[in-house]
Amino acid sequence: MDYLAEERKKAKFDVEAMKVVWAGSEHAFRINDRISRLVADDPEFSKDVRITLTRKDLLKNTLRKSAHAWKLINELRLTEEEATKLRLYIDQPGYTDLHWGMFIPAIKGQGTEEQQKKWLPLAYKMQIIGCYAQTELGHGSNVQGLETTATFDLLTDEFVIHSPTLTSSKWWPGGLGKVSTHAIVYARLISMGKDYGVNGFIVQLRSLDDHSPLPGITVGDIGTKFGNAAYNSMDNGVLQFDHVRIPRDQMLMRLSQITREGRVLASDVPKQLLYGTMVYVRKVIVLDASIALSRATCIATRYSTIRRQFGSQDGSPESQVIDYKTQQSRIFPLLASAYAFRFVGEWLNWLYGDVMQRLQAGDFSTLPEAHACTAGLKSVTTSATADGIEECRKLCGGHGYLCSSGLPELFAVYVPACTYEGDNVVLLLQVARFLMKTVSQLGSGKRPVGTISYMGKAEYLLQCTSDVHIAEDWLKPSFILQAFEARAMKMSVRCAQNISNSPSPEQGFSELSADLMEAAKAHCQLIIVSKFIDKVQQDTTNKSSVKEYLSVLCNIYALSTLQKHLGDFLSAGCITSEQGALANEQLRHLYTQVRPNAVALVDAFNYTDHFLGSALGRYDGNVYPTLYNEAWKDPLNDSDIPDGYEEYIKPLLKQSFKYSRM
């Protein structure tokens, strides 16, 4: 029985067409569809008991799934794209994420051709398993502060890898604790007494015969993390070196080389090439944000149509909670954000290709802009997604707190994205630095390019006011864009002015860093809004209704962002408080338009029940029997009488304790 059938009938657009728009292409849709069903239908990938396992059993469960995945990848001759999707839909963090996502790319990016020829085939065949050992117990964002040393020994032509302090212990690398046989270790390159800064080294950690740690290597897991299963299926590790020796040719030498005589030379490969990898990784993170947020909104939306509360007259059913404006004003902006992040991620795909082409051609001119833009989008989308998942959990009321809702796990497994690959605050400050530089060069005749090109209109934007007169005006992309551009421009310029009034630029930047973060956010939100507008305008599906609802979502994203940051827009003087009130009014109309399409808009994500992993978000809406049945599976329900009854309950009830209070 399909409890959501009535809801689905209400949809005013073609869901199948929207599925393709969401996936990005027919090809992508087909692969997602096929691989996600392959995983869902394979009992080996069941997620059922996961949250009840001890950590040892949970890791073993991950090892089993990874081995099974590898078997499938080979038997079914999956392409690399398909294999990546397979790992996505298995939906359980594990060592292979780092092996394929960090270890191999690091060798590709930083290894010489010779090194690649030696190591990549072993890694591709999984004859070795690798991880990426950068962060240390005492050192995270500041890579240049790492303490691990790699000292060249001229006598033996080897490096001595060493952990000089407790805080230099490698700490956090995924797959390090129990599984990896090798690691890319980042350490200070020291030769002839000189410190050349941090470089990567390939270090074997465990015997390939019996998996025991090699001499001089102390390696283990760093302990339980947030959530029940979540990232506890991953062996994030600690690693210490006691004068471990590796051959000279295990230093990754694409960018810097060291000779037999211990001389360190820069290669002729430009360092900027490394930024390509950074753009790549952050693009993936933005797309992952859209996946995580869409999962959460899918669960919250479906459940909100099933759940009823209040509003009953004379025994008629209570109201569906999704009909409450308070619920709509919280869910629909998140639904719109999921779409917004999806499309800006797609655009980053294009940007990555563009950057790589230019890099190959030796054109580094767009790199600072691309770098700032990906850093900022990573920060803004992951923060909004983490908050959004938790908001969706709260929107499901008490039942959202049960693991069977899927939301606690989704939150716990997602939040590290705010910290890894660049802490979100640090990243926003990088964006702010770029914005301040751009503002300072505005008079110089240098034309801002790409996402920053609006700054070329600084003079206009700083004095313009909005022409919005009626609520419907806020549906016009040009009005939205101008308001977002004017706000971002004004915030950057105001920061720049305040900095210039400081004793020194550095002091000013530091003193005003909280304001700078807000300016950076404003810039990033402008990018997201403008790419969403582009997407709507470019949409070539002939199903006009799809375009219509994309446009509704785009407007919701823009106007709810405006509403949330109303103080910015008003302070900047780019809109009046009356215009703010009109935006708010328009937003309510937009929610009304989304309401009958809400279930269809989350159906368009095409997620399997396996991937959602939620009793509340099931496709068929059969919520209550599922919650009920899930409950009885808890090991606590194996017996009526709990362990400990004889020792700790019975003596109370039988008054074997004396009491004296009454």
Place this chain on the structure above:
Amino acid sequence: MDYLAEERKKAKFDVEAMKVVWAGSEHAFRINDRISRLVADDPEFSKDVRITLTRKDLLKNTLRKSAHAWKLINELRLTEEEATKLRLYIDQPGYTDLHWGMFIPAIKGQGTEEQQKKWLPLAYKMQIIGCYAQTELGHGSNVQGLETTATFDLLTDEFVIHSPTLTSSKWWPGGLGKVSTHAIVYARLISMGKDYGVNGFIVQLRSLDDHSPLPGITVGDIGTKFGNAAYNSMDNGVLQFDHVRIPRDQMLMRLSQITREGRVLASDVPKQLLYGTMVYVRKVIVLDASIALSRATCIATRYSTIRRQFGSQDGSPESQVIDYKTQQSRIFPLLASAYAFRFVGEWLNWLYGDVMQRLQAGDFSTLPEAHACTAGLKSVTTSATADGIEECRKLCGGHGYLCSSGLPELFAVYVPACTYEGDNVVLLLQVARFLMKTVSQLGSGKRPVGTISYMGKAEYLLQCTSDVHIAEDWLKPSFILQAFEARAMKMSVRCAQNISNSPSPEQGFSELSADLMEAAKAHCQLIIVSKFIDKVQQDTTNKSSVKEYLSVLCNIYALSTLQKHLGDFLSAGCITSEQGALANEQLRHLYTQVRPNAVALVDAFNYTDHFLGSALGRYDGNVYPTLYNEAWKDPLNDSDIPDGYEEYIKPLLKQSFKYSRM
């Protein structure tokens, strides 16, 4: 070694005096201090292995601690106040929370004297263990929608308790699943075919001989919840009745009675008395919010002074992260909020006493105001605390994601407070309804009282503008109060006007409910600010420095709230954007004043390391060795080679799988 000693030397106020201010009195300080140390020093209450236990073992662990606590309570002849503190500092949710906090109070509040005489002694001695079975699988906030029936059987003088549907299964009650022998069950009272609505009944669930569920009773645990240990130490339960019979006198009859003939009569006890309990419970929740938020800020503040990152020149140590303005602008408002919630909770203590006195005297006039005020404060403080704990976790970077930081557990165990005892959205709408009613009566000559008395100045507040000229003006309580009053007034009046333009008041209220929530928040934040200002002004400690820093915290709470909701203040026209910028400037000065006192301000909470349960928040600041040692305790580190190596890793490395991709 005390790594925080240098920080402690910087403090410019008397920490011991502040400890008393935080605790509320010398008496409260001494009890907290004594009981928290008693718990911390008792190995039975160790929290060490908690997060690694299976659910069965975790429940057993709770049972053991509860039995031990009961032993101590009796042996040490603890007072009720001390016993409550003991349960607080044990810091592990368990069935006794509900037995003492809900079961017993329900009998006291809703039972007749006779019923109290029969049941309370059994409960006080723990010869029976009770829980509070109200919510159902399909029914939460709307108590009047409960489906469980209690049908009076005239023949046998009994009630037949029955669960007519799956959705009528009792769902969530803490202590129900495995421990409770009895429950207060809320069910529809049906007599002679007539439905009299929901009433409470005392129902025995399990045999007092062998703890097995009684005939007709299906009872179990509802499964794993958010977090590793967190609320999984509690047996939240599911309960179904198949025509279970109880004697007529087990209906709680203080408010309604049923005669032997099945006639239902209202007693002469006014229903309003029940609201007293509600005010009591919500007051406790507000105080709990201040405890949870202060724990989180204590951990984040101490760790931020230990953690160093960037800013190193030539090998000197990196900067303490607490010196970054971005860190300060996120931690210090939360620290100020913890103090703000503490003091508003203290004021609610007074309000509760006042309400009870009036109720006894038959004066119900202040009840609607007191009810709205406690509902709103419960909502605003718990939402801010849940978000604040997660913010503190993020402020601790990657290490905040480890359970050994204490923050994941603190978050997971805290967040249900946003949902239980009134969903935060539903509560804000109740406040909004009260505000709309008050506004509509403004012309009637009825003087608004208590926290709503500012509305008596409506005419003035709706047209006043702020006299702030320089940043320091924002330190004046009168300027702050006026801005908050004007904003709250304007938002309420604007909502009321918009509602009056709607086809009907109900439709208008529903359509505008998102705006109404914001108006309710503004009202509640005004209460918090004004009670903080009162507290500072009333503070009679002769140590003026304490008063000085309370005043700094009060200003930070007010101005950071203003900054966060700047759009409200600007739209309402009660401040200009220049005045907003001055508030921002003043806030930065205030952060600078807090910085050297930050560690002392969290020391004033007087929390033991046991209660904090955090490697990052330790009193001695010995963070890194603790994190390191905690890691090795994980069961995964029992062996170098993980379970599953032979089956799932070795075959990969040894290429027992064929591969075909390369």
